[in-house]
Each structure stands twice: as structure tokens, then as C-alpha cells.
Amino acid sequence: xxxxxxxxxxxxxxxxxxxxxxxxxxxxxxxxxxxAILREVMVPAMDEVGRxxxxxxxxxxxxxxxxxxxxxxxxxxxxxxxxTDVKPAGTVVAGTVKGDLHxxxxxxxxxxxxxxxxxxxxxxxxxxxxxxxxxxxxxGVSLLALxxxxxxxxxxxxxxxxxxxxxxxxxxxxVMVGGAPVTDKLATDIGADGYAEDxxxxxxLARRLVGVSx
Amino acid sequence: MxxxxxxxxxxRHEETDRPPIDLGSTPVTGIAAxxxxxxxxxxxxxxxxxxxGEPFQIxxxxxxxxxxxxxxxxxxxxxxxxxxxFRNEGWKPWTLPDGTPGLxxxxxxxxxxxxxxxxxxxxGDRTAKPxxxxxxxxxxxxxxxxxxxxxxxxxDPRDWAEQFEPFSDEDLRYFEDTSTRLYKDTDxxxxxxxxxxxxxxxxxVPGPGLTHPRGLRDPNLWYxxxxxxxxxxxxxxxxxxxxxxxxxxxxxxxxxxxxxxxxMSGTDFGGQxxxxxxxxxxxLLWKPLYKKLNDWVHRNTPWKVLFHSCGAVxxxxxxxxxxxxxxxxxxxxxxxxxxxxxxxxxxxxxxxxWGGGVDTQKTLPFGTVDEVRAEVRxxxxxxxxxxxxxxxxxxxxxxRTPTENVLAMYEEVRAAAA
Numbered sequence: 120x121x122x123x124x125x126x127x128x129x130x131x132x133x134x135x136x137x138x139x140x141x142x143x144x145x146x147x148x149x150x151x152x153x154x155a156i157l158r159e160v161m162v163p164a165m166d167e168v169g170r171x172x173x174x175x176x177x178x179x180x181x182x183x184x185x186x187x188x189x190x191x192x193x194x195x196x197x198x199x200x201x202x203t204d205v206k207p208a209g210t211v212v213a214g215t216v217k218g219d220l221h222x223x224x225x226x227x228x229x230x231x232x233x234x235x236x237x238x239x240x241x242x243x244x245x246x247x248x249x250x251x252x253x254x255x256x257x258x259g260v261s262l263l264a265l266x267x268x269x270x271x272x273x274x275x276x277x278x279x280x281x282x283x284x285x286x287x288x289x290x291x292x293x294v295m296v297g298g299a300p301v302t303d304k305l306a307t308d309i310g311a312d313g314y315a316e317d318x319x320x321x322x323x324l325a326r327r328l329v330g331v332s333x
Numbered sequence: 334m335x336x337x338x339x340x341x342x343x344x345r346h347e348e349t350d351r352p353p354i355d356l357g358s359t360p361v362t363g364i365a366a367x368x369x370x371x372x373x374x375x376x377x378x379x380x381x382x383x384x385x386g387e388p389f390q391i392x393x394x395x396x397x398x399x400x401x402x403x404x405x406x407x408x409x410x411x412x413x414x415x416x417x418x419f420r421n422e423g424w425k426p427w428t429l430p431d432g433t434p435g436l437x438x439x440x441x442x443x444x445x446x447x448x449x450x451x452x453x454x455x456x457g458d459r460t461a462k463p464x465x466x467x468x469x470x471x472x473x474x475x476x477x478x479x480x481x482x483x484x485x486x487x488x489d490p491r492d493w494a495e496q497f498e499p500f501s502d503e504d505l506r507y508f509e510d511t512s513t514r515l516y517k518d519t520d521x522x523x524x525x526x527x528x529x530x531x532x533x534x535x536x537x538v539p540g541p542g543l544t545h546p547r548g549l550r551d552p553n554l555w556y557x558x559x560x561x562x563x564x565x566x567x568x569x570x571x572x573x574x575x576x577x578x579x580x581x582x583x584x585x586x587x588x589x590x591x592x593x594x595x596x597m598s599g600t601d602f603g604g605q606x607x608x609x610x611x612x613x614x615x616x617l618l619w620k621p622l623y624k625k626l627n628d629w630v631h632r633n634t635p636w637k638v639l640f641h642s643c644g645a646v647x648x649x650x651x652x653x654x655x656x657x658x659x660x661x662x663x664x665x666x667x668x669x670x671x672x673x674x675x676x677x678x679x680x681x682x683x684x685x686x687w688g689g690g691v692d693t694q695k696t697l698p699f700g701t702v703d704e705v706r707a708e709v710r711x712x713x714x715x716x717x718x719x720x721x722x723x724x725x726x727x728x729x730x731x732x733r734t735p736t737e738n739v740l741a742m743y744e745e746v747r748a749a750a751a
Contacts, residue, residue, distance in 0.1 A: 178611045180559045218468045220475040245468045270694050270731050271472045299605045300694040316606055
């Protein structure tokens with residue numbers, strides 16, 4: 120079994136999606152406990168991917184193919200996680216704000232959050248403030264993750280947070296923001312709980328906001 | 334000193350009376366139509382509709398009186414066909430979502446959907462699926478990804494061939510006539526918007542100018558395929574570079590030595606924090622092709638080669654220079670590792686900085702007039718010392734940018750002459 124789990128970890132770290140799917144299936148067939156596969160192998164594998172990105176060994180393409188491998192392995196694992204009642208690290212509602220159609224960065228953040236054991240509800244791009252509010256209203260949401268690439272759509276982050284306040288939901292969720300023109304200062308100014316400069320930073324921030332350790 | 338002389342000296346890394354100014358010679362050194370409308374009005378130069386020569390980003394064609402009033406030293410020769418695949422001719426009125434009156438080409442065909450988004454058709458062909466979307470309340474079109482199902486066993490780089498075509502006789506006549514006229518009748522430095530060396534430019538991956546793009550067209554998958562299907566990507570790159578090389582020869586025949594600068598590539602290699610790909614991947618996939626194209630230019634013409642890449646590209650700049658790049662644009666100083674003084678000290682003897690004049694993510698749109706003036710003064714001092722600098726904002730002047738900030742910026746550059 121150790122060989123199978125090692126090969127799963129390696130396949131995710133190196134972005135080999137087919138190998139990752141094969142290995143997770145073999146691990147499940149061999150009787151490994153689904154929660155343990157996620158917690159002890161797959162999440163650490165994505166943490167290693169994040170570490171390699173941080174230290175400059177990995178770039179966007181490497182991150183994307185590792186996230187793809189993680190996603191395919193998770194697709195096989197998820198029904199078994201549900202069946203064994205394994206809870207996610209938290210539930211994140213994510214999207215690119217109104218007027219902004221850019222989603223590569225947001226997609227990567229979503230995949231990395233899933234890789235860290237979060238449940239992600241991705242609302243896509245050009246998401247109106249009221250749509251974010253509606254998603255939070257459905258309940259069970261721990262974090263709202265807002266993305267913007269354009270200078271001209273930045274103000275819509277603030278509008279979204281204000282609408283969340285008006286709906287009386289601001290205290291119920293953590294709000295994290297990111298995207299090229301976003302800064303730490305802007306996050307503070309518009310009343311967000313945190314800013315992350317990239318996808319690995321977003322994972323660390325999400326963990327901090329929901330009180331989960333790596 | 335006229336604009337052409339000023340730019341020539343700057344490109345030779347010699348100091349000039351003031352830094353040369355570019356505005357609107359390319360679709361990455363321009364100004365949003367709505368901001369242009371306000372600036373032109375403030376200059377007392379009229380309230381007539383703005384001609385939108387670049388419909389994708391909704392950029393203004395900068396007019397002669399505005400160039401004169403702001404002290405612009407450059408003029409661009411644009412391709413007669415735009416990003417959406419139709420020719421810039423037969424102008425008709427179109428009102429921007431914010432109410433600005435504009436003029437767009439005859440084949441600018443759009444519909445507004447139930448969300449209030451504006452959808453545009455490639456080549457003006459309403460029988461095709463729309464290729465661009467301007468969100469309601471938005472300021473730019475973005476490509477709509479039209480991705481056919483992918484059969485990985487049948488991937489063929491030749492699916493991309495229709496995107497790279499030799500110039501038509503009509504195009505070549507246009508280039509020859511326009512460059513001859515502008516060279517003779519104006520004192521501006523002429524900038525040739527060639528762009529075809531933009532190997533694998535992500536903006537073109539969705540094929541916004543094609544009625545039915547084939548092959549891989551999803552930008553998310555594209556970045557994965559760089560690693561997982563490298564042979565396929567290399568095949569596309571090779572086709573693109575071969576056609577670009579043929580077109581360079583045609584371009585040389587019609588442009589001669591009338592242009593100072595050739596805009597070779599707009600492929601973005603930088604994110605906000607780091608390059609989008611590893612230097613190793615750049616060396617493998619891009620550098621040999623860039624070197625081939627740029628070496629051809631240097632062997633056969635007096636043109637300087639301009640590369641546009643947003644973002645944190647400092648770790649790639651040595652490789653850019655080795656590949657024959659002469660000019661870097663837009664010099665995104667707000668990105669990691671792109672500090673002006675460091676860039677100038679490390680690369681200023683080999684690279685001309687065309688841009689970097691003021692930040693367009695924060696300072697110009699959101700700063701005060703004083704903050705804009707201070708940043709412009711500092712950038713002119715750092716980049717301008719010893720020449721090798723053409724003043725431009727970091728990428729286009731965006732929509733919603735305050736008019737007074739734009740005017741103050743140009744005043745400050747012109748004041749550097751004193």
C-alpha cells in the first residue's frame with residue numbers, strides 16, 4: 120500500500136493526471152481509508168506543489184497540471200468521502216467580480232483550495248454582488264473569495280462586500296480578495312479579511328481564516 | 334528637435350531634450366476611448382465621436398490635434414484588419430456603454446443579450462458564434478472561448494494554420510502608402526505594428542478573429558498543454574514563426590527604412606508576482622524562434638525590435654536580450670522584481686524601456702494629481718538618464734482614469750525639457 124500511496128503523491132506533485140487517478144483507485148481498492156488518503160497523501164502533495172511554486176521551481180503550467188491531477192483523483196475519492204462522512208476544511212464561495220471575465224487565476228485558486236480539502240462553489244466570472252450574497256445566504260459557507268483582474272472592476276469588490284453587510288451576512292463569512300491590481304491595502308480599505316498574492320497564499324489565508332492548520 | 338529625431342536618439346541610448354512620448358502608436362500604448370473623449374474635450378479639441386480603431390479593448394484612434402497638444406512623438410501604422418477579423422473601414426456610430434459617442438467599422442456587428450452584455454461577431458459574420466463579450470457595465474471585450482471537443486489522438490497543429498496567413502496585396506499596398514505618406518508628411522517616428530512574432534500569444538489563443546477556430550482554444554488548457562502536449566504546441570509555434578518570417582520579408586519590401594520600430598511580439602510572459610512560465614520552458618519553446626525572427630530583422634533592416642510583455646519578467650530579460658529584443662514594453666514596475674532603478678541598472682545599457690512612465694493599476698486611475706506628477710518625475714529621472722527611454726504609461730490609459738491625472742502626466746514629461 121505504501122508504494123501505491125507514494126505513487127499517488129508523486130503523480131499529483133508532478134502533474135500526471137492519469138497516474139494519479141490510477142493510484143487513487145488502487146488505494147481505494149486496496150482498502151485505504153478515504154479520509155486518510157486525502158489528509159495524509161493528497162493534501163500534503165498539493166502543499167508540496169505550493170512549496171515548489173513559492174521557491175520558484177514551479178510556475179503556472181506546473182501548478183495547473185498538478186491541480187488537474189488532484190482534481191481527477193478527487194473526483195474518484197469524493198463519493199467515498201461523502202459516504203464515510205468526511206467533512207471539508209470549509210466551504211468557499213468563489214468568483215470573479217461583476218464586469219470581469221478573467222478566470223485563470225480564480226480557477227487556479229479554486230483548484231488549490233479543493234486540493235487543500237475545501238469544498239468550493241465556483242460561481243464563475245462576471246458575478247453580480249447579489250449573486251455572491253445569494254450564495255452566502257444558502258448557508259454553510261465559511262469563506263467568500265473574490266477575484267478581479269481589471270483596474271476598472273476593482274470597485275465591484277467593495278460593492279460586493281457592502282451588499283453582504285446590507286444583507287446582514289458580513290459577520291457570517293470570511294472575505295478574501297485577490298487578483299493582479301489587488302493589494303493588501305485595498306483589502307483593508309474595502310473591509311475584506313485578507314488578501315493573497317497568489318494561489319498558494321490563498322490556501323494559507325483560507326486556512327488561517329477558518330482556523331485550520333496545514 | 335522633432336519627434337522622429339527624439340525617438341531615434343532615445344533608441345540609440347542617447348539623452349534627449351526631454352523623453353520622447355508615445356500615445357496610441359500601438360494597441361498597448363494607447364488610451365481607452367471614453368477617457369480620450371474627456372481628455373480631448375478638456376484640451377478644447379471637440380466633442381465629436383471617438384474613432385475606435387481597436388474594438389477589442391475599445392481604444393481611441395489618437396488624432397493629430399491631440400498628438401500636438403500632448404507632445405506625442407510617435408505614430409503607428411496599424412494592421413488594416415483588427416482583432417475580431419474585420420477591416421477598419423466604413424465607419425458608423427456606436428455608443429459606448431458609458432454613453433461616450435464612438436465610431437466603429439462597418440463590420441462591427443453586435444447584439445445585446447438578455448443579461449445586457451454586448452456580443453460581437455468575428456469578421457462581422459452574424460452566422461458565426463459570437464467571439465467576444467463586453468459585460469454590461471464593462472469597458473473591454475474579452476474573448477468567448479469556442480472550444481470544440483478535443484480528441485487528443487487527433488491533435489494536429491495544422492488546425493491553427495488559418496490563423497497565420499501571408500499579407501494580402503491589399504494589406505501590402507496599405508502599408509506602403511501609409512508609411513510613405515506619414516514619413517513624408519510628418520516628423521513622427523513611425524512604429525510598425527507587425528505583431529506576428531507573438532508566438533503563442535494567449536490573447537489570440539481563443540481565435541477572436543476566426544469564424545470557427547479549430548484545435549485547442551481554451552486558455553486554461555493552453556497553459557497545461559505547454560507541458561503535457563509540448564510537441565503539439567511546438568508544431569503550432571513553428572507554423573506561426575514560418576509565416577511570420579515570410580511576412581517580415583514582405584513587410585520590409587513595403588516599409589523600407591521608414592519605420593523606426595517593429596512591434597514583434599505581444600506574448601505575455603509575466604504575472605503580477607513572477608513569470609508565467611519557467612525560464613527553462615521559455616528557452617525551450619520560445620527563445621529559438623524569437624532569435625530567428627529578431628536576427629532576421631537585424632540582418633535585413635535598421636528597425637529596432639519591440640517586445641510587449643506585461644508583468645514580472647525580470648528573470649527573463651537576459652534571455653529576451655539574447656533573443657535579440659531591443660525594446661521592452663510596457664515595463665510593469667508594479668510587478669515583482671520590476672523596480673525601475675534595478676531594471677535600469679541591470680538592463681539599461683541593452684534594453685530601451687518603452688513604458689513604465691506611470692502605473693495604471695493604482696497611481697494614474699486612483700492617485701491624486703500630485704501623486705501622478707511625483708511618480709512621473711521619478712520615472713523620467715530613473716529611466717531617462719542616459720537615454721534609452723520612451724515615455725508611455727504602463728499599458729493603455731484605462732477607462733475611468735481622471736482627466737486631470739492624464740493632463741498632469743503629460744505636462745510633467747514635457748516639463749522635463751526645462
